[in-house]
Amino acid sequence: MDKELEILEKSFSEELEAITTKEAIESLRIKYFGRRGIVSTLLEKIGQLPKESRPIVGKKLNELKSKLLESLHKKEISLSTADSFAQSAFPSPSFADNTLPGRPYLSGTLHPVSIALKKIIEIFQRIGFTIECGPEIESEYNNFDALNIPLGHPARNEQDTFYIKENLSLEDNSPGRLLLRPQTSPVQIRVMKKNQLPIRMIAPGRCYRRDEIDATHSIVFWQVEGLVVDKGISLADLKGTLEYFFRELLGNQLQFRFRPHYFPFTEPSFEVDGAIATQEGEAPRWLELCGCGMVHPKVFLNMGIDPEVYSGFAFGFGIERYLMVVHKVPDLRLFSENDFRFLKNLSPSF
Numbered sequence: 001m002d003k004e005l006e007i008l009e010k011s012f013s014e015e016l017e018a019i020t021t022k023e024a025i026e027s028l029r030i031k032y033f034g035r036r037g038i039v040s041t042l043l044e045k046i047g048q049l050p051k052e053s054r055p056i057v058g059k060k061l062n063e064l065k066s067k068l069l070e071s072l073h074k075k076e077i078s079l080s081t082a083d084s085f086a087q088s089a090f091p092s093p094s095f096a097d098n099t100l101p102g103r104p105y106l107s108g109t110l111h112p113v114s115i116a117l118k119k120i121i122e123i124f125q126r127i128g129f130t131i132e133c134g135p136e137i138e139s140e141y142n143n144f145d146a147l148n149i150p151l152g153h154p155a156r157n158e159q160d161t162f163y164i165k166e167n168l169s170l171e172d173n174s175p176g177r178l179l180l181r182p183q184t185s186p187v188q189i190r191v192m193k194k195n196q197l198p199i200r201m202i203a204p205g206r207c208y209r210r211d212e213i214d215a216t217h218s219i220v221f222w223q224v225e226g227l228v229v230d231k232g233i234s235l236a237d238l239k240g241t242l243e244y245f246f247r248e249l250l251g252n253q254l255q256f257r258f259r260p261h262y263f264p265f266t267e268p269s270f271e272v273d274g275a276i277a278t279q280e281g282e283a284p285r286w287l288e289l290c291g292c293g294m295v296h297p298k299v300f301l302n303m304g305i306d307p308e309v310y311s312g313f314a315f316g317f318g319i320e321r322y323l324m325v326v327h328k329v330p331d332l333r334l335f336s337e338n339d340f341r342f343l344k345n346l347s348p349s350f
Contacts, residue, residue: 005064008038008064009064015028016072025075032068033068033069043058109344111335113335116322117224120204121202123245124226124245127244131203132187132201133204133205134184134186134203134205136205137178138178138181139177140178142189143182144176145175145302146299147189148298148299149265160210161179180207184205184207184223184225187205188203192227192303192305193303195305197230198228199227199228201226201228202224202225202227203227205222207221207223214332215331215332215333216324218332220336221318221319223317223318224319225315226316229312232311233311233312235268239258241313242290250274254275257272257273257286258272259271261291263291265296266295272289273287274286275287289317290316292315294313295311295312320332323335
């Protein structure tokens with residue numbers, strides 16, 4: 001009986017392979033699995049076998065039957081799919097209209113965030129900045145302690161930051177709990193740890209915060225932070241760098257104002273606002289561009305850099321907020337929903 005089963009499986013496979021129509025599928029089904037089919041005949045023969053052999057042979061034959069039926073079903077689906085595609089892509093000649101234009105092939109494009117990031121990087125590279133990257137899973141030390149952020153600061157609360165409970169370790173063995181970075185500042189810490197001065201860098205990347213998702217907030221967003229460390233760096237260098245960058249990004253007519261602010265990692269600290277020139281007689285519409293300041297001496301000391309010899313400045317801003325203003329997008333969520341209707345109509349230029 002084993003030899004018969006082997007011959008059965010081989011002949012069925014060969015006939016199934018040669019089938020190209022649905023009618024042939026049905027004929028093969030009747031031939032093997034009909035009331036008088038080959039498989040049905042073999043099942044009847046089991047009763048003629050010795051009593052002790054019947055369960056073993058019956059099990060093998062039923063397993064083979066299930067296997068052959070599954071192959072037949074897959075072949076049927078394959079033929080149906082092929083027929084459906086052929087009918088939709090190549091209509092029959094009786095319905096074809098050769099005067100109709102061809103079917104266009106849709107091509108993809110860069111995401112608006114990628115386009116903005118590319119332009120931002122190009123501007124900073126013109127003035128000698130390098131591009132630095134770091135892991136999205138970071139240590140509490142690199143995120144907070146090294147940046148002079150105190151233990152009681154709201155950003156360290158679990159309601160604001162995604163902490164990771166798993167027992168993971170980073171390659172630099174930084175102390176503290178692990179978390180999803182809420183800003184790209186840890187990349188600045190990693191670069192300063194190398195103590196290869198001077199530094200002129202930006203750190204673009206994805207960040208995570210426990211925000212309520214709405215039209216202006218998301219738990220995932222893109223940020224660019226920058227750092228310059230050298231001898232003799234002053235507030236004038238910070239102001240000149242940011243004015244050059246934002247005018248290259250948003251246009252030469254951009255107006256600026258620096259407002260005093262507070263950040264634990266910079267001193268003094270500022271918020272930078274910009275306004276595009278409006279129609280004559282209208283008040284300027286100010287937009288918050290970024291936060292910035294001179295690097296706090298305690299941050300330098302944490303990194304083993306002498307603040308009496310070196311000084312520097314840092315800044316940071318989000319990418320999606322600019323896109324919302326430039327493209328007049330009312331809802332931040334549109335950038336992450338991947339709706340092709342939205343993306344294809346968004347201008348790729350600033």
